[in-house]
Amino acid sequence: MISNKKIYDLVIIGAGFAGLYSLYKAKLAKLNVIAIERASNVGGTWYWNRYPGARCDVESMQYSYQFSNELQEEWEWTEKYATQPEILKYANHVADRFKLRENIQFNSEIKSAKFNSDKNHWELINNTNQLIKTKFCIMATGCLSTLNKPKFKNIKSFKGEIYHTGNWPHHHVNLKNKKVGIIGTGSSAIQCIPEIINEVEHLYVFQRTPHYTVPARNKPLKYLKGKTKKYMREPVGYDNDLFIEEVKYNYSNFRLKAQNSVAAMALPINHQSALNVSKERRETVFEDRWNKGGVPFIAAFEDLNFDREANETAAKFVRNKIKSLVKDSHVAKLLTPDYPIGCKRLAVDTNYYESYNKPNISLVDLKTTPLEEFYEKGITTSKNHYELDIIILATGFDAMTGTLFNIDIEGKNNIKLKNKWSEGPKNYLGLASSGFPNLFTISGPGSPSVLTNMIVSIEQHVNWIFDCIEYMKNNNKNFIEASLKAENEWYKHNQEVSIDHVRSSCSSWYIGANIKGKAKNFMPYVGGYSKYVEKCDEVSKNNYQGFILK
CATH class of the missing domain: 3.50.50.60 (FAD/NAD(P)-binding domain)
Known part of the structure; x- marks a missing residue:
């Protein structure tokens, strides 16, 4: 060719x-x-990143092309946050539709x-x-x-299977009744862990630095499918109760909101300062954002990204959520970040923190017990040997x-x-x-x-x-x-x-x-x-x- x-x-x-x-x-x-x-x-990144639980953290109605109105109108997403297979299907549709x-x-x-x-x-x-x-x-x-593939000592000595979330096999990986280790607790691991925890015999999570994540509140999208509606509501972005036909009714205006925004996304912006409202009001706003889900949490107040004191109010709220969601207080403490929220990419999850309440999961803190090397049967830290069948590298890029x-x-x-x-x-x-x-x-x-x-x-x-x-x-x-x-x-x-x-x-x-x-x-x-x-x-x-x- x-x-x-x-x-x-x-x-x-x-x-x-x-x-x-x-x-x-x-x-x-x-x-x-x-x-x-x-x-x-x-498909690019969506061709390679097909690990269990992989999905977009931008809502489907915005994570799509807008150069073709016909394409926008004809494609129907099924969930608020599209899965990797659905996004890959969309990419293939675009490639075929436009030859x-x-x-x-x-x-x-x-x-x-x-x-x-x-x-x-x-x-x-x-x-x-x-x-x-x-x-x-x-x-x-x-x-x-x-891929970021850290040069772990003696990694080739491990006799089991090793996979990287960013280059997941196209075939089904059987994790059933296996002892699995996952290295990393960033965005990929946060999506992967709740997906595989119910399949594995035991999951060992090797964490160096904890990560902030907020609930996605993912749900199936609603379509009118020809039913009539007298009044079409206007989307704000990350809406939980709109029909897709309402979003598409004036799609160009919705897209324009994103074009005029800081992050190329339409989402609800609160122009108040976190420091200029009462503690009760602040907690109410954070709770509302937490319950609605997704990255709009970081836009709960306009100064969270610029004022460290304001940022700390949001960070503290999420830290308290971790404490309330994770039953084991020691594990909760290990999962709690001490840096500003939003410094690292804010992750979006489904039952990530709740996964640590399962009986078949162990969190290994690599800050206090560093990973020393791989060996034939698994991983050795400064404190323990962990026998594993499969190791997942969620070590990013x-x-x-x-x-x-x-x-x-x-x-x-x-x-x-x-x-x-x-x-x-x-x-x-x-x-x-x-x-x-x-x-x-x-x-x-x-x-x-x-x-x-x-x-x-x-x-x-x-x-x-x-x-x-x-x-x-x-x-x-x-x-x-x-x-x-x-x-x-x-x-x-x-x-x-x-x-x-x-x-x-x-x-x-x-x-x-x-x-x-x-x-x-x-x-x-x-x-x-x-x-x-x-x-x-x-x-x-x-x-x-x-x-x-x-």
Whole structure:
């Protein structure tokens, strides 16, 4: 399928949600395009992350494309928070509906990408040593697509099965009557543990740092299915009592609310300060948010993300909830975080804390009894040996930069991206890096990306990129590169806005803290989605200010 002779207008690396929409736009623009995907099918993160309990933490009616009104109207989600199989089914539907597969090379992985300055094109090499030449390259490689696999001592000595939540097998994994260990208590583990606890003989949870999580309150979605309704209520976001037809009745307005928001999500915002209301009022608001469920909890008051004292009121509320939900006071204490809530990504769960009341679960605190090594029959800590049949690594990802670094990307003057970013990624608007012409990154470092509803952010980036390519075509330009000055200014701004935000107040993958040896910089843009979009629009309206075009 790949042509070695011709030069493509565009090569897209990845066929997840970013790659699929990029491909749709490229075909619409009648570009000579191909997408390269290492998996055997579309879906990106939802192709790989198929562990038990995997589902989205953004409500289904917002976690979907909005570029096609017909697509929005015809697709029917079944639950408030879609499961991994349903999201993957949706991705496949999009690929088939818009005939995108014919331009995707599956089971193909780009190993290197080198910019040829003399010929002004990129030369890519894949895992079968095929040479692919292209004028433009879009890195639709995802923010959470390279696994974090800590180098545990003697891991290969374990005779049982080892699985990573981020690369779960496609076949059924039989956990019934097995002694299972799971390492990590982040978002993936929080979804996985309640799902497998009723199947395993015993579950050992190896925890280093406890994580805040709030109940999802997931439920089946309600449809009128042709029944009449006199008055269509207007959705706020994360509504619990609306029919889907009510959400879709004025879908464009609902979507606009998300576009004008901080996190590219429509949700109920309380503009009060947590410190300017009575304790009784504060508790009532937190209780209401807790009962309604989901990430809107962190928007219970407007200053939770910026004022540490205000944040502590929310953190304390959740800590008290943990204490009330987990019967064993010692276990409850181990599960209770001591850092600001929202510093690490707020997880959304179904019966996570309640799972620790089951008789067949043990929580192992790795802070007081560190994991020393794997051995033939399981795991050894400084205190005990744990015999296990299966070990699950819920250890997360090398976020934002991991997959880009897996490709040997070389720009002008033999500059390697990995070397340039060795002290932290510098990317103008999260879209392009100086020294790497005609190369775009979707939801790259320096953009809101992982702090938002990803699909909305993806569509905004893809639209911006294709408007840029169209501008270049209309103005006879063949070369675009972020200027070093603009890149440095954006990086400085990105770091400055993160200083007072709760997101930068603890050790997390947002700053690369989960990867040994990785430079510690705040990678996503925390200044807000709508403000970021304004900046992008300003740049394009001023003839792509901050970029060098030739």
